[in-house]
Amino acid sequence: MRARVIDWLHSSKFSAHPGISRTTALVNRHFWWPAIVKDVREFVLACTICARNKPSHQSPSGLLQPLPTPRRPWSHIAIDFVTGLPTSKGMNTIFTIIDRFSKACHLIPLRRLPSAFQTAQLLVKHVFRLHGIPQDILSDRGPQFSARVWKHFCSALEAKVSLTSGYHPQSNGQVERMNQELEATLRCLTSSNPTDWSTYLPWVEYAHNAHISAATGLSPFEVSLGYQPPLFPVDEKDIAVTSVQHHIRRCKAIWSKTVAALNRTAEQNRRWADRKRRPAPTYKPGQEVWLSTKDIPLKSVSRKLAPRFIGPYVVERIVGPSAVRLRLPASLRIHP
Numbered sequence: 102m103r104a105r106v107i108d109w110l111h112s113s114k115f116s117a118h119p120g121i122s123r124t125t126a127l128v129n130r131h132f133w134w135p136a137i138v139k140d141v142r143e144f145v146l147a148c149t150i151c152a153r154n155k156p157s158h159q160s161p162s163g164l165l166q167p168l169p170t171p172r173r174p175w176s177h178i179a180i181d182f183v184t185g186l187p188t189s190k191g192m193n194t195i196f197t198i199i200d201r202f203s204k205a206c207h208l209i210p211l212r213r214l215p216s217a218f219q220t221a222q223l224l225v226k227h228v229f230r231l232h233g234i235p236q237d238i239l240s241d242r243g244p245q246f247s248a249r250v251w252k253h254f255c256s257a258l259e260a261k262v263s264l265t266s267g268y269h270p271q272s273n274g275q276v277e278r279m280n281q282e283l284e285a286t287l288r289c290l291t292s293s294n295p296t297d298w299s300t301y302l303p304w305v306e307y308a309h310n311a312h313i314s315a316a317t318g319l320s321p322f323e324v325s326l327g328y329q330p331p332l333f334p335v336d337e338k339d340i341a342v343t344s345v346q347h348h349i350r351r352c353k354a355i356w357s358k359t360v361a362a363l364n365r366t367a368e369q370n371r372r373w374a375d376r377k378r379r380p381a382p383t384y385k386p387g388q389e390v391w392l393s394t395k396d397i398p399l400k401s402v403s404r405k406l407a408p409r410f411i412g413p414y415v416v417e418r419i420v421g422p423s424a425v426r427l428r429l430p431a432s433l434r435i436h437p
Contacts, residue, residue: 106132107144118155121145152391153408163381165374166421167367168239168272170360171202174325175232179239180224180246181276182214183283189299196223197283199275200232201239202359204314205321206279208306210299217248239263239273266424268396282309316366317359324359327352384425389413392427 110116111124119127125141134140145151171177183195192210199206207227215223228235238255240246242264255262265272283305290301310321311330323329327348328340342348384390391410399407414427 103134103140104144107141111141111145111148112150118148118151153410153412156409157393160377160379162379164378165371167371168201170363170367172360173356174203174205175200175228176235177201177237177239178228178235179273179276180220181241181273181280182211182243183280184214186298187295189296192299195283195302196220197276197279198224198228199279200321200325201275202363203321203324204275204316205310205325206306208283208302210302215245217245217250217254220245221251221254234258235260237261237263239265239276241265241273279309317362319355319359319362324355327355384416384419386416386418388416390416390425390427 107124107128110127111118116124116127121142124145125138128137128141169177177200179199179201181197183197184193186193186195189210191212194211194214196209196211196215197206198209209223209227211223224238238260240263245251246262246264252262271277286305286308287298287301288295290305291298313320314324317324320329328351331337331340342351389412391412392414394408394411397411412429414429417426417428420426
């Protein structure tokens, strides 16, 4: 009888699914029994209509999981494309390649978005022949990087394929930040004639590699080459190498300093990010969960009236610290 009373006062049109406190106040106006607050709380939290349609006001769940710190230049790279540029000498796309250790970049102008096979050829031409085969290639889930050709290509090189999870561009934040810097620099250099951007692209690459990185405190040239290319002839004496062993010792010292700086930066970023996050819930296979529709293109009349969550889905297996694989029960049919 108590469950029927709470259901009537919570789900009727005159109450319209209020929260826990308002439902409790509504029940207390006309009824009383022991543990009334506990019963109302359990009922409201189990209401499927409320769970499906009310937004969550809690902090995002899942603490920041920094990517592993590379130990040498060009062992871990990140790649992406910049599109939508005005045509410049037949080019309208830029292929951005970033070394996650030194923060050095290669900017390659293209006539169009390449296929997976063409992307592999570009890496061989602009990265592998200059810096060797990387251990890890980080990218988003674009069609070039989710294709079987790309996976077989990386598998043949014994390079790990790291794809960012959907709607989480911060996982590849190094390239995303580089693209922002690239676009801002091109706007400054080509404000009078935007179609000349391909002419300035080599200078943008040089400028980025010559500037000091905030993450390492050194320029990409210093980290990857062991010295800063001289801007004036008088600077030659500062980078002179007395012997090969002297150059090796200098490079080792710079790499050790870079690794320590990258670890400090990652820890600082983790602390700042976790201030506005909460630990991810502990899931178990077989548990039912709701899936947010924030990044799902539902075919509804109005986005504002679309359900905030769909499901319940069943946790199939755990795939990471804050990631699970879900499956929809066969008995449940969702028609977005």
